Amino acid sequence: MEFQYRNPEIEKMPRRELEALQLAKLKTAVDQALRTSFYKERLGKAGIKSGGDIKSLEDLRKIPYTTKHDLREGFPYGFLSIPRDEVVRLHASSGTTGVPTTIYLSADDVKRWSYFVARCIYGTGCTRADVFQNMITYGLFTGGLGFHQGGEEVGMMVIPSGPGNTTRQFRLMQDFGTTVVHATPSFLLHVQSKMQEEGVSRDSVKLRKAFAGAEPYSEDTRRRIEALLTIDVYNSYGLSEMNGPGVAFECQAKTGLHLWEDGYIGEIINPDTLEPVKDGETGELVLSCLCREATPILRYRTRDLSGFYTEPCECGRTHKRLRRFTGRTDDMLIINGVNVFPSQIEEVVMAMPEVGNNYLIVLEKEGALDRLIVKIEVGSGIFADDARLMNAIKEKIRKVLQASITVNPRIELHEGGVLPVSEGKAKRVQDNRPKGL
Numbered sequence: 347m348e349f350q351y352r353n354p355e356i357e358k359m360p361r362r363e364l365e366a367l368q369l370a371k372l373k374t375a376v377d378q379a380l381r382t383s384f385y386k387e388r389l390g391k392a393g394i395k396s397g398g399d400i401k402s403l404e405d406l407r408k409i410p411y412t413t414k415h416d417l418r419e420g421f422p423y424g425f426l427s428i429p430r431d432e433v434v435r436l437h438a439s440s441g442t443t444g445v446p447t448t449i450y451l452s453a454d455d456v457k458r459w460s461y462f463v464a465r466c467i468y469g470t471g472c473t474r475a476d477v478f479q480n481m482i483t484y485g486l487f488t489g490g491l492g493f494h495q496g497g498e499e500v501g502m503m504v505i506p507s508g509p510g511n512t513t514r515q516f517r518l519m520q521d522f523g524t525t526v527v528h529a530t531p532s533f534l535l536h537v538q539s540k541m542q543e544e545g546v547s548r549d550s551v552k553l554r555k556a557f558a559g560a561e562p563y564s565e566d567t568r569r570r571i572e573a574l575l576t577i578d579v580y581n582s583y584g585l586s587e588m589n590g591p592g593v594a595f596e597c598q599a600k601t602g603l604h605l606w607e608d609g610y611i612g613e614i615i616n617p618d619t620l621e622p623v624k625d626g627e628t629g630e631l632v633l634s635c636l637c638r639e640a641t642p643i644l645r646y647r648t649r650d651l652s653g654f655y656t657e658p659c660e661c662g663r664t665h666k667r668l669r670r671f672t673g674r675t676d677d678m679l680i681i682n683g684v685n686v687f688p689s690q691i692e693e694v695v696m697a698m699p700e701v702g703n704n705y706l707i708v709l710e711k712e713g714a715l716d717r718l719i720v721k722i723e724v725g726s727g728i729f730a731d732d733a734r735l736m737n738a739i740k741e742k743i744r745k746v747l748q749a750s751i752t753v754n755p756r757i758e759l760h761e762g763g764v765l766p767v768s769e770g771k772a773k774r775v776q777d778n779r780p781k782g783l
């Protein structure tokens with residue numbers, strides 16, 4: 347395969363040089379961090395008075411972790427390191443897990459961020475000839491503007507459609523010959539269902555690629571979207587604390603997400619002991635931002651679970667690859683004492699051909715016990731009044747799921763289009779169990 351690189355000298359830089367570059371940038375980031383009230387105190391306590399105190403990349407471990415809680419404590423300006431009037435942009439996280447946190451950017455920060463997103467987009471084979479429909483939320487959420495700027499930096503024609511209104515999305519695709527879209531994986535599945543429902547023929551659109559991220563999804567979900575829409579789907583990872591999209595992205599080999607190590611330093615730790623895991627093991631991703639002056643954030647505990655591949659990528663890029671994310675440390679459900687990640691359920695469900703494009707995990711209390719109910723839309727053409735067939739499908743899903751998660755679920759089958767669809771991040775879990783019991 348012919349791989350396409352935006353900036354080959356950096357993307358294929360020998361590891362030794364890349365690490366030297368990281369060290370130099372880390373020193374600068376520490377100096378910058380010391381200009382914030384939060385890090386002045388936090389780093390001061392750890393005996394770090396200037397970037398010069400960091401003599402090697404190993405010294406990174408002298409820097410204490412920063413948590414989401416710290417960011418909230420530091421609200422609004424505890425992490426700001428430049429004069430307020432040099433800030434040109436504010437963004438915030440979507441607040442999936444509580445109060446949102448804010449991030450500030452200088453004009454140079456915006457340029458650097460766009461450059462990283464452009465590198466991701468270009469690395470999937472896109473060029474200025476592409477027409478890019480950005481079907482994700484604009485606004486404080488970083489996915490909208492982040493990809494918008496990155497797309498323009500590549501030179502593509504960007505259509506800022508935002509999410510929702512599938513009829514209008516199809517019109518835009520047909521009128522302007524959209525070749526690439528960006529959306530959450532759940533919205534892409536919804537788009538495919540709607541395309542069928544509204545009778546939009548595949549030949550009437552020129553779509554060939556999609557960037558899908560902002561929420562975890564399984565390899566089977568990717569394959570499903572690729573097969574249903576006959577496109578290539580690339581996994582995109584980012585978080586507002588690290589600018590947003592452009593942190594890690596799949597290349598054309600589609601075997602893990604390259605973490606852009608000239609912009610970020612990644613570590614994988616055991617979330618309980620806070621020690622690094624062994625090479626290749628799964629744990630919590632910790633990121634330090636090397637490419638933002640206005641809001642320096644070091645050793646941020648993302649709560650996202652992944653691990654590094656140890657073998658190099660066939661594309662020749664030297665930046666380490668992260669495995670597909672399986673969720674967040676705080677996603678874990680405890681069902682009658684058994685730990686279950688929603689991603690384990692998705693993996694089973696989305697691999698089954700009878701299953702349609704949407705599902706929902708519901709938890710209820712039945713007497714003293716927890717009850718797991720998985721509501722599943724069946725594939726088009728399957729929903730019928732044939733009770734025997736439906737029962738057989740239910741029983742098949744129930745068995746496979748129980749074997750995988752060791753909890754016995756109740757399966758409910760629904761017709762396509764019945765379960766709620768979110769325009770932003772999918773809400774896959776509805777926990778109706780009374781709290782505090």
Ligand code: ADP
Pocket residue numbers: 438439440441442443487488558559560561562563581582583584585586587648650671673674
């Ligand atoms: P939050 O959702 O924490 O309020 P953001 O809007 O910044 O904040 O979203 C970032 C989070 O979205 C990440 O920390 C991660 O949990 C999730 N995420 C983003 N991209 C992916 C992806 N490709 N795979 C899995 N999870 C992702």
Ligand code: ZN
Pocket residue numbers: 597598599604659660661662663
């Ligand atoms: Zn690669």
